[in-house]
Amino acid sequence: MEGRAVKLSGARILLECLKREGVDLIFGLPGGAVLPIYDVLYDFEGIRHILVRQEAAAGHAAEGYSRTTGRTGVCLVTSGPAATNLVTALQDALMDSIPLVAFTGQVPTHLIGNDAFQEADNVGITRSATKHNFLVKDGKDLAGIIKEAFHIAATGRPGPVHVDLPKDILVKEWPFEYPETVHLRSYNPTYDGHPGQIKKAARAIVRAKRPVLYVGGGVISSDASPELYELAELTQVPVTQTLMGLGAFPMAHPLSLDMLGMHGTYYANMAVHNSDCLVAVGARFDDRVTGRVDAFAPNAEIIHIDIDPSSISKNIQVGIPIVGDCKRVLGKLVEAVREEMKTYPQGAVKEARRQWTEQVAEWKRAEPLRYEWSDEVIKPQYVVEEISNLTNGEALMVTGVGQHQMWAAQYYRFKHPRTWCTSGGLGTMGYGLPTAMGVQAGNPGKLVINIDGDGSFAMNSQELATCFEEGLPVKTVIINNGGHGMVRQWQRIIYKERFCAIDLGSSPDFVKLAEAYGCTGIRATKPSEVVPALEKMIATPGPVVLDVRVNKDECVFPMVPAGGANIDMILAPPSREVRDRAAKSQTGF
Amino acid sequence: MADASGNTKHTIAVLVENKFGVLSRVAGLFSARGYNIESLSVGETLDPSVSRMTLVVNGDAFVIEQVMKQLHKLIDVIKVIDLSVETHVEREMLLIRVNAEPAARAEILRIADIFRAKVVDVTAASYTLEVTGEETKIEAILELLRPFGIQEVVRTGKVAIARSPKARLRRVEEKLGKVAPAQPANQDPRVVGFAD
Numbered sequence: 023m024e025g026r027a028v029k030l031s032g033a034r035i036l037l038e039c040l041k042r043e044g045v046d047l048i049f050g051l052p053g054g055a056v057l058p059i060y061d062v063l064y065d066f067e068g069i070r071h072i073l074v075r076q077e078a079a080a081g082h083a084a085e086g087y088s089r090t091t092g093r094t095g096v097c098l099v100t101s102g103p104a105a106t107n108l109v110t111a112l113q114d115a116l117m118d119s120i121p122l123v124a125f126t127g128q129v130p131t132h133l134i135g136n137d138a139f140q141e142a143d144n145v146g147i148t149r150s151a152t153k154h155n156f157l158v159k160d161g162k163d164l165a166g167i168i169k170e171a172f173h174i175a176a177t178g179r180p181g182p183v184h185v186d187l188p189k190d191i192l193v194k195e196w197p198f199e200y201p202e203t204v205h206l207r208s209y210n211p212t213y214d215g216h217p218g219q220i221k222k223a224a225r226a227i228v229r230a231k232r233p234v235l236y237v238g239g240g241v242i243s244s245d246a247s248p249e250l251y252e253l254a255e256l257t258q259v260p261v262t263q264t265l266m267g268l269g270a271f272p273m274a275h276p277l278s279l280d281m282l283g284m285h286g287t288y289y290a291n292m293a294v295h296n297s298d299c300l301v302a303v304g305a306r307f308d309d310r311v312t313g314r315v316d317a318f319a320p321n322a323e324i325i326h327i328d329i330d331p332s333s334i335s336k337n338i339q340v341g342i343p344i345v346g347d348c349k350r351v352l353g354k355l356v357e358a359v360r361e362e363m364k365t366y367p368q369g370a371v372k373e374a375r376r377q378w379t380e381q382v383a384e385w386k387r388a389e390p391l392r393y394e395w396s397d398e399v400i401k402p403q404y405v406v407e408e409i410s411n412l413t414n415g416e417a418l419m420v421t422g423v424g425q426h427q428m429w430a431a432q433y434y435r436f437k438h439p440r441t442w443c444t445s446g447g448l449g450t451m452g453y454g455l456p457t458a459m460g461v462q463a464g465n466p467g468k469l470v471i472n473i474d475g476d477g478s479f480a481m482n483s484q485e486l487a488t489c490f491e492e493g494l495p496v497k498t499v500i501i502n503n504g505g506h507g508m509v510r511q512w513q514r515i516i517y518k519e520r521f522c523a524i525d526l527g528s529s530p531d532f533v534k535l536a537e538a539y540g541c542t543g544i545r546a547t548k549p550s551e552v553v554p555a556l557e558k559m560i561a562t563p564g565p566v567v568l569d570v571r572v573n574k575d576e577c578v579f580p581m582v583p584a585g586g587a588n589i590d591m592i593l594a595p596p597s598r599e600v601r602d603r604a605a606k607s608q609t610g611f
Numbered sequence: 612m613a614d615a616s617g618n619t620k621h622t623i624a625v626l627v628e629n630k631f632g633v634l635s636r637v638a639g640l641f642s643a644r645g646y647n648i649e650s651l652s653v654g655e656t657l658d659p660s661v662s663r664m665t666l667v668v669n670g671d672a673f674v675i676e677q678v679m680k681q682l683h684k685l686i687d688v689i690k691v692i693d694l695s696v697e698t699h700v701e702r703e704m705l706l707i708r709v710n711a712e713p714a715a716r717a718e719i720l721r722i723a724d725i726f727r728a729k730v731v732d733v734t735a736a737s738y739t740l741e742v743t744g745e746e747t748k749i750e751a752i753l754e755l756l757r758p759f760g761i762q763e764v765v766r767t768g769k770v771a772i773a774r775s776p777k778a779r780l781r782r783v784e785e786k787l788g789k790v791a792p793a794q795p796a797n798q799d800p801r802v803v804g805f806a807d
Contacts, residue, residue, distance in 0.1 A: 149636060150643050154686040157632070174686060208628060208689040332680035335673075 027197035032161045033058035035198045036125070036187070037066050039168040042200050045096050046070060047087065047463055049080040053100025054140060055127025058192040072463055072492050074456065075484040077104045081111020081182075082453055082482075083460030085120045089443045090418055091464040092245065094121040094176050101127040102140030105186075106147060110450060112182045113151040117447025118266060119243060121180035123171045124152075130190040131159060144186040153181030158188065161196035173204040178211030179330040180243055211329060215346035215354060223301070223325045223342050224358035228371055230299030230323070232378045233259045236282065236311075239266030239446065240304015240328060240348045247271065247439045249352035250303065257359055258375040260382050262290040264305050266446040269436040273415075279382065280391075283311040284582045285428040288389035291580070291588040293382050294319050301325045304348040307337040308447070317587030327351045391432050392594060399573035400549050402426060402501045406433035408553055409471060409499065412560065417469040418461050420444070422454035422478025424508045426501035428578045430473040452481025455498060459485055462494040469497070469560065476502040477526055486539035489565035497559050498567045500532055503574040511577045515592070516584075528571075536567035545569045617671045620649070622701060622771045625664040625682055626690040629655060633687045637664060640681055646674060650703075650768030661689065665770045698774040704743045704767045706731070707753070710760035711738040719759060726752045737762060 030038065036059060040048070049072050052060045063071055074080045077099040084095025099108055105126040115122045129138040145157045154174050156167045164187075171183040227233055241250055247270050254261050254277050261271045262279035271278055282290035294300060300322040305311070307326075312318040315337060326333075326340040327348055334343045344351055363371055393403040406429050409417075415437040421427040421444045436442060443461060445453040458472035479500050489496050501507075506524040513521050533543030542562050546555040552570065559568045579594035613619045627633045634653060641648050649667040656663045668678055675693070682691045694701075711719055716738070723730060723740050726748065732739035742752050749766065 145632060146635070149632075149639055159631075206686065209686050330684070332677070332684050334680075336677065336680075 027199045029195045030198045031058065031062070031195050032158075032164055032187070032192040033062045035161070035164050035196060036168065036192070037062050037069065038198065039165050039200060040096065041068055043168070043172050044093070047072065048096050048098050049074055049083040049087075049460060049463075050098035051075075051077055051080060051100070051104060053104055053127060055101035055129060055189045056098060056125075056187070056192070058189065059098065059125075059127075059187075070463075071098075072459075072488065074459075074488050076482065077107035078111045078452070079456035079459070079482055079485050079488070081108050081115065081122065081124060082450075082456035083463065084122050084124070085111065085115050085118075086420060086443050086457035086460030087464035088120050088122060088460075089242075090440050090461045092440060093464075094123055094172055095460065096123050096125070098125045099127070100140065101129055101144070102142045104140075105142055105144040109147060109151050110448075112148055112184060114445055114448040114450045114453065115182040116151055116153065118445070119180050119239060120182065121175040121243075122182040123168075123175050124148075124182060124184045126184065126186050127192075128157070128186045128188040131188045132190070134188065144184070148184045151182070152184045153179075155184040155186070157186045158191050161191045161194055164191065164196065165198060165200050169201045169204055170206065173206070174209065178209070179240075179328075179333075212331075212345045213329070213347040213350055215327065215344040215351035217354070219342055219344045220351065220354050220358050221362075223327075223344060224355055224362045226299050226323055226325060226342060227257055227259065227301060227355075228359060228362045228366070230297075231374065232293075232297045232381075233257070233299040233301065234279070234293050234297040234319075234322075235259050235261040235301045235303060236264070236294065236305055237261060237267045237270050237303045238264040238305025241267055241270040242304075242439045244304065244329075244348040244350075245439070246304070246347075246349035246352050249349055249356060252356050253352055253359065256356060256363075258372050258379060259301070260293055260379065262286070262294060264308070264311055264446070265431055265444060267305065268431060269439045269442045272437050273435045274437070276383075277379070279386075281431055283308075283588065284313065284584075285432065285578050285580065286311075286588070287391060287432070288580055288591060288593060289382060289385035291582070291591060292385045294322075295589050296381075297322045299323050299325070301327070302340075303327045303352065304329075306330075306333045309337070312337060313582045313586055313588040313590075317589060327355075389593060393576070393579075394594075396573065397549060400546065400552060400570055402429050402503070402570075402572045402576055403433050404549065405499065405501060405552055405556075405570050405572065406430050406473065408556055409473070410434045412553070412556055413469060413471070415441075417441070417471050418443075418465060420454050420458040420461055420470065420472040422472070422474040422481075423449045423451045424475040424478050424506065425503070425511065425576075425578050426473050426475045426478070426507070428508075429501070432578075451475075451478040454478060455482050455485045455489075455496065458496040458498070459489055459492075459494050462489075462496050463492070470495075472496055472498040474498055474500050475507060476500055476504065476532070477506045479532070480526075480530070483535060486536060486541050486565060486567070490540040494565065495563060496565050498565075499556070499559070500567065500569050502528075502532065502569050502571050503576070504528055504571075505574060507574070507576075508578070510574075511581075514577065515581070532567055532569040536565075539565075541565040541567055543567050543569065545571070547571045618669050619671075619675075619695070620667060620669050621675050621678075621693055621695040622699065622769060623666045623668060623678065623682070624692045624694055624771060624773075625666060625688060626656070626692075627662050627664060627685075628687040628689065629660050629662040630687060633662070634664075636685050636687060637666075637682065640685065641678075644677070644681060646670065646678055650766075652768040652770050654770075665768070667769050692773070694771050694773055699771050700774055701745055701769050701771040702743050703746060703749055703769050704741065705749050705752070705764060706739060706741055707756060707764045708732075708737050708739045708762040709756045710762060711736060712759075715759050719756070722752065722755050728752065
C-alpha cells in the first residue's frame with residue numbers, strides 16, 4: 023500500500039473527510055440515495071448523528087449549532103423531496119451568512135436527468151440558495167470537493183455550501199487522499215481593510231459630533247465583539263445592534279442603544295437619524311433596518327466595514343467603504359483612532375462627545391421600551407422580561423418568527439455574542455425548535471430557550487420527538503396568542519382591522535402535544551403564574567414546552583410601517599406626545 | 612451614450628472556470644436580481660480550464676456596479692472586466708438568409724461586397740451571408756437587406772477585447788518582476804475585494 027493512495031468507497035471517503043474537518047455532529051435523515059453513507063455510519067466512530075423528523079429541521083439545527091459554537095454546521099439528507107425540503111434552511115443560512123455544508127443524495131449518475139425515483143435537480147434548485155454548490159461527477163474529486171466546500175462555507179462572507187452525491191459515487195471505491203490545502207484561483211476574500219481607508223474612517227469618527235456604531239451579524243461571525251467594545255469605549259460612540267447583531271455589545275452598557283429599525287428602540291432610531299457619522303460594521307443596511315432609504319441617517323457620513331464588497335453601496339451610498347474582516351478591521355481601526363486622538367488634548371474627544379451622549383441618554387429616558395401592565399392577561403413582553411431576569415442574560419436564546427421574535431429581541435437583555443439565534447433575513451417561521459435543538463446538541467449542559475409563537479412553533483413541532491429521543495433538553499416558551507400575531511398587527515394597523523386568515527384558535531393543546539412526544543408540558547394563563555411556570559420549566563429535566571396564553575391584541579411597538587422612515591415610528595400608547603416631540607426634534611436638533 | 616433614464620450599455624468580459632453549471636450561475640444571477648442581459652457569448656480561452664464570457668448589460672451606474680460585484684462574488688468567476696471603461700474592439704457575427712430572386716441577386720451581392728460580407732451559401736432563391744462587425748454595421752446591413760425579404764437571421768451577440776497592450780504588458784512585466792507592482796494606493800478601495 024505504501025506510496026499508493028488507499029482505496030475506499032465514496033461513502034467512507036465522505037465520513038473520513040468529515041472527521042478530518044473536525045466534524046463530530048451531523049443532523050440528518052436517511053433515504054435510498056444516501057443509504058451507503060448510513061451503512062458506513064453504522065459503526066463509524068467519532069461522529070454523532072442526530073435523526074431529525076423533517077429535512078428542513080436538519081438544516082436549521084446545523085444553523086443553530088454553527089451560530090452558537092462558531093463551527094461549520096453539517097447536515098445530510100437524501101435525494102429528491104429531502105433536498106427540496108432542505109432548501110428553506112439553505113436560503114435561511116444564506117441570508118444570515120451562516121456557514122453550513124449540506125450533503126444531499128442523488129440518483130446514480132447514469133439516471134441523472136431520467137426523471138428517476140426521488141430525483142430532483144438538486145444543484146439547479148439550490149444554486150441561488152447557497153454560496154456555492156457542487157455535484158460530484160467523479161469519485162476522484164470527492165475529497166477535494168469536500169475540502170473546498172468547508173473552505174468556502176467558513177471563509178469570506180460565510181454561507182451554506184451544498185454538495186450533491188450520486189449514489190454510485192458513494193458505492194464505488196476510489197483512491198483516497200485528503201488534500202491538506204485549498205487553492206481556488208477565483209476565490210480570494212479580502213480580510214485586511216485598506217490602511218488608507220481605515221485612517222480616513224478613524225479621522226471621521228474622532229472628529230464627528232454625533233457618531234453612532236451600527237453593528238450586525240458580521241461582528242458576531244468574525245468574533246469581533248472585544249474590538250467593538252474597545253472602539254466604543256475609547257471613542258464614546260453609542261452602539262446600536264441589528265436583529266442579527268444582538269449580543270455583539272452588552273445591552274446593559276450605558277452606550278448601548280439596543281436594536282434599531284422597524285421594531286427598534288426610539289432612542290436607536292433617533293440617534294441614527296440625527297447622527298453625523300454612521301459606522302456600519304458587519305451589517306448590510308437591510309430594509310427592516312433602514313426604513314425609507316432616503317430618510318435614513320440623512321446627514322451622516324457613512325463608513326461601512328464589510329467582508330463582502332457587493333454589500334457596500336448596495337442599499338445606501340457609502341462615503342468610506344472598507345472591505346475586510348470585521349475583527350481585523352476593527353482592531354486596526356482602534357489603533358488608528360488612538361493615533362488620531364493623540365493630536366487632540368487628552369480627554370477632548372470624551373468632552374466633545376458628552377453633549378451627544380447626554381442627548382442619547384435623554385431619548386432613552388423619554389421613551390424607553392414599555393408596555394402597559396395588566397393583572398388580568400399575560401403581557402408577552404413581561405414573559406420575555408422574566409426569562410431575561412431568571413437566566414440573567416446567560417441562556418442561549420432562539421426564536422421562531424413573528425411578534426414573539428421581536429419581543430424577545432427587545433426585552434431580553436443580551437450580554438454575550440453567540441447567545442442568540444433567530445431567522446433574520448428570511449424570516450422563516452418554524453425556525454425556533456429545530457434551531458434550538460442544534461444549539462443544544464452543540465452546547466450540552468447549557469440552558470437553551472426557544473421563544474416561539476403558536477403559529478411558528480406548529481410549523482416544526484414534530485422535532486419535539488427528536489429532542490426527546492436524542493436527550494436534548496430544549497425549553498420552549500410558546501407566546502400563545504391564538505393566531506398569526508404579526509399578521510394580525512399589520513391587518514390592524516395597515517389594513518383597517520380587516521382580520522383575515524389569522525385565527526388559529528387554541529388548538530392544538532400544546533401541553534398534551536408535548537406529552538404525546540414524551541416531553542413535559544406546562545401552561546400559564548394568568549400573570550401570577552408566569553414566574554413559577556418559568557422556574558418549573560428551567561428546573562424540569564428534559565425538553566419542556568411552556569404554553570403561555572397571552573393577550574392576543576398586544577402589538578409590537580415601536581413600529582415603523584413598511585416603506586416609512588424610521589423617524590415615523592408608531593410608539594406604544596400613551597406616548598403620542600413623545601412622538602410629537604420626536605417629530606419636532608427632527609428639525610430642531 | 613446614456614439614454615433618458617441614465618442607462619448606458621456596458622460590455623463586460625468575465626473570465627470563469629470552464630466547468631459545467633457556470634453559465635447557468637451567471638445567467639441565474641441576472642434573472643434572480645432582475646438585471647437584463649442584452650447578449651452573452653461564451654468560449655474557451657488560451658487556457659482550456661478558463662472560459663471567457665462577453666456580456667452586454669444595459670443599466671445605470673448603480674446597476675452596472677452591482678452587476679460587476681455580484682458577478683465577482685460567484686465562486687467560479689476569476690475576473691470581471693468592464694471593457695466599456697477602456698478602449699476596446701467589439702465584433703458581432705450575423706448569418707442572414709435573404710430572398711434572392713434573379714432580378715435582385717446582383718444588388719444583394721453589391722451590398723454584401725460593400726459590407727465585406729461573405730456569401731456562405733446559395734440556392735436558386737436565396738443567399739446566405741456572413742457579416743461581422745460592430746452593432747451599427749450589423750443593423751445597417753439588416754436594414755438594407757430587409758426590402759428583399761429576410762428569411763432568417765442569427766446573431767452571435769458581442770465579443771470584445773481590450774485594445775490596450777500597455778496595461779497588459781505591464782501586468783506581464785509585473786509578474787516577471789521586471790517592474791515594481793502598482794501601489795495599492797492607486798486602487799479603488801471599493802474593488803479591493805476583487806482578485807486582480
